[in-house]
Amino acid sequence: MHYSHYCCPTGGYGYGFHGRNTFVLIVVLFILLIIVGAAFIC
Incomplete structure (x- = not known):
C-alpha cells in the first residue's frame, strides 16, 4: 500500500x-x- 512509504521515516510504524x-x-x-x-458526478 501507499502507507508503507510514509511510515518508514518515522521508525517503521x-x-x-x-x-x-x-x-x-x-x-x-x-x-x-x-x-x-x-460534485463533478452530480
Whole structure:
C-alpha cells in the first residue's frame, strides 16, 4: 500500500507525530477527492 512509504521515516510504524500528521493529510486529501468527485458526478 501507499502507507508503507510514509511510515518508514518515522521508525517503521508511523504512529509518531510525523506519521500521524501524514496519515491525517492523506485522509483529508482523500475526503476532498471524494467531495470534488461527487460534485463533478452530480
